[in-house]
Amino acid sequence: MITIHSIEEIRLYVEQAKQRGETIGFVPTMGFLHEGHGSLIDHARGDHQQVIVSIFVNPLQFGPNEDFDRYPRDLPKDQAFCEARGVDVIFAPSAKVMYGEEGALTRIHVDALGDHLCGASRPGHFDGVATVVAKLFNIVQPHRAYFGKKDFQQLSIVKRLVKDLSIPVEIIGVDIVREADGLAKSSRNAYLTPEDRTVAPELQQTLKRIQAKVAEGASDLDQLMEAERSRLASFERIRIDYLTCVDLLQLQPIHKLDVGEEGVCAIAAFVGNTRLIDNILLTR
Amino acid sequence: MITIHSIEEIRLYVEQAKQRGETIGFVPTMGFLHEGHGSLIDHARGDHQQVIVSIFVNPLQFGPNEDFDRYPRDLPKDQAFCEARGVDVIFAPSAKVMYGEEGALTRIHVDALGDHLCGASRPGHFDGVATVVAKLFNIVQPHRAYFGKKDFQQLSIVKRLVKDLSIPVEIIGVDIVREADGLAKSSRNAYLTPEDRTVAPELQQTLKRIQAKVAEGASDLDQLMEAERSRLASFERIRIDYLTCVDLLQLQPIHKLDVGEEGVCAIAAFVGNTRLIDNILLTR
Numbered sequence: 001m002i003t004i005h006s007i008e009e010i011r012l013y014v015e016q017a018k019q020r021g022e023t024i025g026f027v028p029t030m031g032f033l034h035e036g037h038g039s040l041i042d043h044a045r046g047d048h049q050q051v052i053v054s055i056f057v058n059p060l061q062f063g064p065n066e067d068f069d070r071y072p073r074d075l076p077k078d079q080a081f082c083e084a085r086g087v088d089v090i091f092a093p094s095a096k097v098m099y100g101e102e103g104a105l106t107r108i109h110v111d112a113l114g115d116h117l118c119g120a121s122r123p124g125h126f127d128g129v130a131t132v133v134a135k136l137f138n139i140v141q142p143h144r145a146y147f148g149k150k151d152f153q154q155l156s157i158v159k160r161l162v163k164d165l166s167i168p169v170e171i172i173g174v175d176i177v178r179e180a181d182g183l184a185k186s187s188r189n190a191y192l193t194p195e196d197r198t199v200a201p202e203l204q205q206t207l208k209r210i211q212a213k214v215a216e217g218a219s220d221l222d223q224l225m226e227a228e229r230s231r232l233a234s235f236e237r238i239r240i241d242y243l244t245c246v247d248l249l250q251l252q253p254i255h256k257l258d259v260g261e262e263g264v265c266a267i268a269a270f271v272g273n274t275r276l277i278d279n280i281l282l283t284r
Numbered sequence: 285m286i287t288i289h290s291i292e293e294i295r296l297y298v299e300q301a302k303q304r305g306e307t308i309g310f311v312p313t314m315g316f317l318h319e320g321h322g323s324l325i326d327h328a329r330g331d332h333q334q335v336i337v338s339i340f341v342n343p344l345q346f347g348p349n350e351d352f353d354r355y356p357r358d359l360p361k362d363q364a365f366c367e368a369r370g371v372d373v374i375f376a377p378s379a380k381v382m383y384g385e386e387g388a389l390t391r392i393h394v395d396a397l398g399d400h401l402c403g404a405s406r407p408g409h410f411d412g413v414a415t416v417v418a419k420l421f422n423i424v425q426p427h428r429a430y431f432g433k434k435d436f437q438q439l440s441i442v443k444r445l446v447k448d449l450s451i452p453v454e455i456i457g458v459d460i461v462r463e464a465d466g467l468a469k470s471s472r473n474a475y476l477t478p479e480d481r482t483v484a485p486e487l488q489q490t491l492k493r494i495q496a497k498v499a500e501g502a503s504d505l506d507q508l509m510e511a512e513r514s515r516l517a518s519f520e521r522i523r524i525d526y527l528t529c530v531d532l533l534q535l536q537p538i539h540k541l542d543v544g545e546e547g548v549c550a551i552a553a554f555v556g557n558t559r560l561i562d563n564i565l566l567t568r
Contacts, residue, residue, distance in 0.1 A: 007450060099448075105395040105416070106448035111390055131449070138450040164383075164390035165415070166291060167423045214520070 001083045003075075003090040007139050010052070012093045014141055020081070022049035026169075028144030029135060030073040031092075032053035033081045036177040040146040041085045041251050042250050043174050047144060053082050054091040054136055056098065060107075063126030072190045086124035091140065092261040098135065107131050110157045110164070115203035117266055118277065121241050129154055130161050131156070139164075144170045148177075152183050152264060152279050156251055176278075178204070179254050184278045198239050203267050206232060206243070207280035210265050214257055214282045219280075220256050241268040241275065245282065257284045285367045287374040288361075291423050294336070294375045298425055303527050308457050310426030310453075315339035315376075315507065317355040319462040320469035325369045326431040331428060338375040340382065344391075345412030346413045346563055369535045374511035375424065382419065386505050394448070395442045397535050401437050402561065403552055405525050413438055414445050421446075428454045432461075434468050436548060436563050440535055460562075461467050462488070466564045477515060482555035483521050487551050490516060490527070491564035494549050497540055498566045505529045505547070506539050506567075516553070525552035525559065541568045 004010045014024060025044030031039050037053075039167060044051045056080055082090055098104075107127050113119075114126035137145065147155045152173075157173045159281035177185045182204040183197075192200060206228045213224055225243050232238050245254050245265045256264050266279040286292045298308060313321050321337075328335045339362055346352035359376060366374055382388075392412050397403075398410035421428050421429065431439045431543030436457075443455045461469045466488040467481075476484060490512045495507055509527050529538050529549045538547050550563040 009453070104448040105397060106445050107393050107395065108390060108449075109393065110390050134450050138452060141452070161314040161390050165392075165419050168295070168422060168425070 001079070001087055001089065001091055001282045003079060005092055005094065006097060007093065010089070010139060011141075012056060013089060014050075014052075017050045024048060024050045024140065024142040025053060025063070025143040026136075026137050026140050027051070027053045027148075028145065029053060029055055030057045030071065030187065031078050032187040032190065034177075034187060034189075036148050036150065038081070038085055040148060040175050041082070041087060043233070044144070044146050045086050050089070051087050052089045052140055052142065054093075056091075056093055057093055057134075058098075058132040058133070060099075060104075060131055061125050063124060066122070067188075072187055089135075098103055098132070100158075107133055108161065108165075110160050112187070113153070113160055116246060116251060116253060117242060118242060118268060119153070121268065126157050128179045129192060130157060133158055134161060134165065134167065135207055136166050136275050140272070142145050142169055144172055146172045149173050150176045150277065150279070151247050153264065155253060161244060176215055178206065180213065182208075184276070185187055188274055188276060189273040190275060191275055193272055193274075196274060198272045199235050200276060201234065202238060203269055203271070203276060203278045204280075207265050207267060211282055212244075212279045212282050219256050219258065219284065220260055221257060221265075225265075237272050239270040243267045243269075257282060259284055285363070285373065286425055287363060287376055287389070289376055289378065290331055290381060291377065294423060297373060297427075297536055298334075298336075298342055301334045302425075307330060308332060308334045308336060308428075309426065310420075310424050310429040312336045312420050312429065312431075313337060313339055314341045314355065314471065315362050316323070316358055316471040316474065317362045318461075318469045318473075320432050320434065322365070322369055323461050324432060324458050325366070325371060328430050329426070329455060331372050334372050335370065336373045336375055336426065337371050338377075339426065340377055340416070340420075342382075342416040343379055343414060344383075344388075347406055347408065347411050347551055350406070351472075352416075356471055375420075382416070388415070392445065392449075394444050397441050399524060400528055400530060400535060400537060401528055402552060403437070410438070410441050413448055417442055418445060418449065418451065421451050426453055430456045430458055433457050434460045434470065434561065434563070436444040437535060438548070445488065452542060458524055466492075468560070470556055470560060472560060475556075475558040477551070477556055480521055480558060483519050484555045484560060486516065486519060486522060487553055487555075487560060487562045488564075491549050491551060491562060494529075495566055497563050498568050503540050503542065503568065505541060505549075509549075521556050523554040527551045527553075528567070541566060 024047035027040045033268040108130040262281045269275045309332035311324045392414040467486045547566045
């Protein structure tokens with residue numbers, strides 16, 4: 001396995017692989033890799049001759065008061081993780097390589113899909129995601145790219161971006177990987193204190209209870225969510241950012257679910273000082 | 285020469301050409317082709333085995349009160365023009381092929397470069413240009429793409445977009461082609477009445493006078509432009525939208541030019557009911 005830092009070098013690598021008739025599976029990440037990323041890599045490994053993982057903590061997708069500076073980074077550990085997982089190349093550019101000395105002037109915005117949920121709490125976040133993902137696709141030019149369903153809003157936006165701009169790549173969504181107690185794997189779990197960690201599985205518990213009630217026939221989503229908000233209020237370490245049900249196509253808030261309909265229930269909450277997200281599919 | 289209307293078909297054509305080791309020169313246009321486009325095609329023809337011209341009047345780059353509906357269109361004439369010029373393929377998609385039934389949610393914005401000049405008079409115009417150009421590049425995947433210097437703000441924005449998003453294409457700017465009396469060739473010249481046509485060369489005359497005075501040592505651009513604005517006010521068929529000097533890098537307004545410095549003087553004006561643009565390089 002090799003680690004490449006420059007755009008020219010990764011392009012040359014990909015060009016040569018394609019000339020040999022090989023296909024490229026791509027896993028874009030911000031590093032500090034865990035089993036969630038591992039699952040993305042495994043899927044790419046099963047499908048392609050070449051697996052490329054990018055590691056880039058993208059400043060464009062962090063707000064001014066967010067955790068860009070303290071976002072966890074550990075390239076040597078990530079390299080060992082990728083090596084053990086059979087990755088061929090890590091692409092780890094600096095911000096200067098990606099955006100130049102004076103920064104980028106170009107931004108990509110995907111309307112509607114980014115308005116609610118994390119888009120409401122993190123203005124500009126998804127523009128930063130869409131911009132860096134398009135740029136990484138243009139650099140790596142993979143056949144397929146793999147994204148986790150934990151960030152399902154991100155996945156929806158990336159799929160739409162690829163469709164709207166006709167980017168020649170296939171987007172694969174991969175199921176959430178969880179700890180034994182149900183907590184979704186996340187690089188930000190590293191921030192959790194032992195006390196935070198104890199209550200963090202409540203996020204998934206909340207979603208599972210709503211899912212179960214909908215499966216049993218409940219249709220009033222607002223009522224179900226209100227009950228769960230009250231329940232979570234009893235945990236002093238947990239502060240809900242949002243708990244919202246949305247449709248699968250445009251991610252617009254929905255309040256009822258008819259028989260046969262589907263939706264997603266999504267949660268974002270601060271557990272201690274750490275903002276975590278999770279989501280679950282609802283089927284009535 | 286063939287005309288292709290679908291994204292799948294043009295992709296297949298390009299893929300097969302690349303497999304034969306051929307390179308692709310691309311000329312994106314809105315059709316109603318004239319000698320300006322002809323010059324772009326000639327440059328592409330000289331450089332590449334395959335020359336592809338796209339013809340698409342892009343609704344995204346027209347404002348609600350602009351001339352999208354009446355923009356001149358003549359595909360049979362454009363086909364004859366391209367055939368005579370040695371074009372290999374015309375790509376002429378419909379708006380439905382490009383943006384789907386429900387339209388695109390994705391927009392690309394290039395900051396700063398689009399704020400002044402035509403960006404000020406035509407809000408959203410350059411977002412529409414950047415979005416369609418990126419999409420066309422993703423569809424056609426050319427080695428080089430050719431743009432006229434008449435739309436020098438568009439050319440600057442496309443170059444910046446390509447750099448910022450690492451789009452794998454080289455952008456070539458081609459000199460303005462003019463009528464014998466200096467009027468820059470434009471599809472919109474077709475709108476001009478005989479009376480409009482008589483005074484239309486005044487736009488370039490204005491720019492040339494400013495260029496000459498700067499070359500002779502004049503540094504106060506505002507003063508030069510003010511004199512020309514007064515002069516143009518005497519033509520009742522001409523109404524200035526802007527007459528502005530900008531720097532070459534970020535296209536920000538400049539008011540003075542020191543010895544050895546360069547800038548661009550740009551004009552947009554309605555001649556009768558037709559909005560025309562032109563520009564000239566200033567060197568002191």
